[in-house]
Amino acid sequence: MADTLLFSPMTIRGITLKNRIVVPPMHQYSAVKGFPTDWHLMNAGKFAAGGAGLVIVESTKVERRGCGTVGDLGIWDDKFIAPLNRLVAFIKQQNALAGIQLGHSGRKARATRPWEGDGPLQRSPDIEDWDDWTPVAPSAIAHSARWPVPRALERSEVKDLVLAWGQAARRANEAGFDVLELHGAHGYLVHEFLSERANQRTDEYGGSEENRMRFIIEVTEAVRTYWPDHKPLFVRLSVEDNAGWGPEHSVRLAKILKVKGVDVIDCSSGGITDMAPILGKEIKYNYQVPLSEQIRRHADILTMAVGLIIHGDQAEQILREKQADLIAVGREILNNPNWPMDAALKLGVEGPFRNVPPQFGYWLGTRAKRGFGTNPSTWQSGLQERLP
Numbered sequence: 225m226a227d228t229l230l231f232s233p234m235t236i237r238g239i240t241l242k243n244r245i246v247v248p249p250m251h252q253y254s255a256v257k258g259f260p261t262d263w264h265l266m267n268a269g270k271f272a273a274g275g276a277g278l279v280i281v282e283s284t285k286v287e288r289r290g291c292g293t294v295g296d297l298g299i300w301d302d303k304f305i306a307p308l309n310r311l312v313a314f315i316k317q318q319n320a321l322a323g324i325q326l327g328h329s330g331r332k333a334r335a336t337r338p339w340e341g342d343g344p345l346q347r348s349p350d351i352e353d354w355d356d357w358t359p360v361a362p363s364a365i366a367h368s369a370r371w372p373v374p375r376a377l378e379r380s381e382v383k384d385l386v387l388a389w390g391q392a393a394r395r396a397n398e399a400g401f402d403v404l405e406l407h408g409a410h411g412y413l414v415h416e417f418l419s420e421r422a423n424q425r426t427d428e429y430g431g432s433e434e435n436r437m438r439f440i441i442e443v444t445e446a447v448r449t450y451w452p453d454h455k456p457l458f459v460r461l462s463v464e465d466n467a468g469w470g471p472e473h474s475v476r477l478a479k480i481l482k483v484k485g486v487d488v489i490d491c492s493s494g495g496i497t498d499m500a501p502i503l504g505k506e507i508k509y510n511y512q513v514p515l516s517e518q519i520r521r522h523a524d525i526l527t528m529a530v531g532l533i534i535h536g537d538q539a540e541q542i543l544r545e546k547q548a549d550l551i552a553v554g555r556e557i558l559n560n561p562n563w564p565m566d567a568a569l570k571l572g573v574e575g576p577f578r579n580v581p582p583q584f585g586y587w588l589g590t591r592a593k594r595g596f597g598t599n600p601s602t603w604q605s606g607l608q609e610r611l612p
């Protein structure tokens with residue numbers, strides 16, 4: 225039976241993942257006034273029951289203005305703690321860890337759901353707080369010609385926002401999450417501060433690289449004040465955004481974030497322009513893995529690789545080649561929520577059904593003992609294996 229890195233546990237601070245498979249944050253656009261619904265319970269629940277070590281709940285907004293769509297999850301008030309705890313409790317019952325990504329959409333806020341047009345939302349009487357939901361950003365610069373010009377944040381508002389991230393971290397902890405991820409990627413607020421294209425402020429939050437990094441650093445400090453020492457903190461970065469920010473900047477930032485208490489850099493790309501991710505480069509298997517490898521090697525910090533990682537042996541190879549420490553499987557786990565079980569079978573891991581709850585694992589294990597369902601390839605080859 226194969227010894228794999230993918231199915232080996234990993235301890236970060238006081239928390240142990242049972243394997244290296246992570247469900248990355250994936251918006252469901254299905255919240256109601258910021259509150260999770262049964263959809264979210266089903267969605268997170270099926271991934272947890274499918275055997276992933278860590279399930280990260282989608283980008284959840286630290287303030288109302290930061291909501292990307294009417295269906296974004298919120299965490300800007302204590303009233304969100306109990307409903308989020310319902311998700312946490314269910315994920316943990318399946319022996320998975322529960323994570324949450326904190327986010328703010330900045331100048332890309334107030335948009336349609338992707339399948340309803342994927343662009344700025346038109347004013348509607350159904351949205352009672354339309355004016356309170358005005359997109360804000362470091363500078364009054366639109367994302368692109370088809371997006372509205374955001375309102376530039378006052379300096380005092382930037383300070384308030386730092387506090388809002390801290391309070392959101394407190395609520396995430398009170399809701400019982402094990403892992404927190406800060407969304408610093410994809411052209412949303414934190415990334416906008418980092419970008420010299422989006423951030424043309426003249427105060428201490430703009431201008432030099434040091435100044436543009438100030439917001440994410442202060443956010444990290446505020447979050448670490450409320451996020452307990454024994455719990456891991458991840459940051460997702462667009463390591464390369466093809467608009468002035470690249471791996472060398474990300475390495476410098478990751479080194480600073482590590483000192484501030486960040487444990488893992490989740491290595492993504494793009495989003496600051498409409499042409500994302502990785503403008504000009506071919507999108508192919510592992511397309512962001514080299515970014516993870518660079519951060520891991522040069523910033524000496526744990527990394528998570530994400531982006532078109534679809535097969536178990538592909539994930540295993542990334543870990544063996546020391547290109548990442550954790551593997552995030554996004555769209556493929558939408559296709560197959562039992563991906564971890566499937567990968568374990570294909571990699572020949574001992575007890576492939578041990579990763580899943582007994583409601584599934586017991587029956588699949590007893591069937592396997594009779595020689596059925598353990599050959600992952602075809603019915604024909606399975607038949608040949610079974611018959612004398």
Ligand SMILES: Cc1cc2nc3c(=O)[nH]c(=O)nc-3n(C[C@H](O)[C@H](O)[C@H](O)COP(=O)(O)O)c2cc1C
Pocket residue numbers: 248249250251252282283325407409410460492530531532533552553554555556
């Ligand atoms: C439906 C959907 C929603 C997403 N929502 C988020 C999100 O909330 N936060 C985030 O950082 N990335 C989000 N992403 C990006 C994914 O986390 C992941 O980085 C991306 O899908 C690439 O990985 P994949 O090829 O395995 O799907 C989303 C992707 C999808 C498909």
